[in-house]
Amino acid sequence: MVRSHIHIIKMGGTIEFIDPAYDAINKKLMKLDASIEGYLKHLIQPHFNFSSESVTEKDSRDINQEDREKLANAIETTPHTNIVITHGTFTMRETAQFLEQHGFSDKKIILTGSMIPITGFTTSDAGFNLGYTIASFASIEPGIYLSMNGGIFHASEVEKNVELFRFEQST
Numbered sequence: 001m002v003r004s005h006i007h008i009i010k011m012g013g014t015i016e017f018i019d020p021a022y023d024a025i026n027k028k029l030m031k032l033d034a035s036i037e038g039y040l041k042h043l044i045q046p047h048f049n050f051s052s053e054s055v056t057e058k059d060s061r062d063i064n065q066e067d068r069e070k071l072a073n074a075i076e077t078t079p080h081t082n083i084v085i086t087h088g089t090f091t092m093r094e095t096a097q098f099l100e101q102h103g104f105s106d107k108k109i110i111l112t113g114s115m116i117p118i119t120g121f122t123t124s125d126a127g128f129n130l131g132y133t134i135a136s137f138a139s140i141e142p143g144i145y146l147s148m149n150g151g152i153f154h155a156s157e158v159e160k161n162v163e164l165f166r167f168e169q170s171t
Contacts, residue, residue: 003047003048003049004048004049004082004137005049005050005051005080005082006082006083007050008036008037008050008051008084009052009053009055009075009083009084009085009086010054010055010057011055011085011086011087011088012057012058012059012060012063012087012088013058013059013088013089013114014088014089014113014116014126015113015114015126016117017034018059033119034117034119034120036086037050038119039127039130048134051080055071056070058088060089060090060095061090061091063091063095068098072098072099072102075099075104081106081108082107083107083109084110084112085109085112086112087111087112087113088113089113089114089148090160092111092113092146092160093155093160095111096111096144096146096154097155099111099144100143100144100154100155104142105142105143107142108137108142108143108145109145110136110137110145110147112130112133112146112148113126113129113148114126114129115165125149128150129148132147132150149168153169
C-alpha cells in the first residue's frame, strides 16, 4: 500500500470551534478536543501520513490580508504537494481567490470547513467535508479548490447559501 502525505494548514473557523457562536459552549461546557489532529489521530487512524501547522485561529470574518499572505508563505515553503486548508466558511471563497492569484501550479490545494464543529455534535458536516476533501486529491489536477457538501469547486464557481447551510455552484 502506498501511503500518501496530506499537509493540513489551519486558518481557524467553525470546523475547530473557532466561531463566537460555539466558542463559549466549548470552553465552558464541553471542553472538547476539537482539533483536526485529534480527530484524525484518535478517531480516524488514517492510512495516510499527515502533518499540520496553524497560520491563525480566527473566525473567517476576521481573516485579513496579512493572514492570507502568511498562508501563501506557508504553502510556498512546505515541501508537500497535497495541502488541505481548514478555513471558516464566511470568507473561504475570498481566500481561495487570493491563492489563485499566486499560481501554485505544482500543488494540489483544497480549502474546506464546516457549518458545525468537527467534534461534539452528531450532525456535524465537518468529518464528511474533511474526508471528501482528502479523497479528492486522487482525482484533481494541481490548482486551488473548495470542497464542501460533496463537491469540488473552483473559487469563481461557488457561493455559500446561508439559508440552506451549504455551498452551491454559482449561477
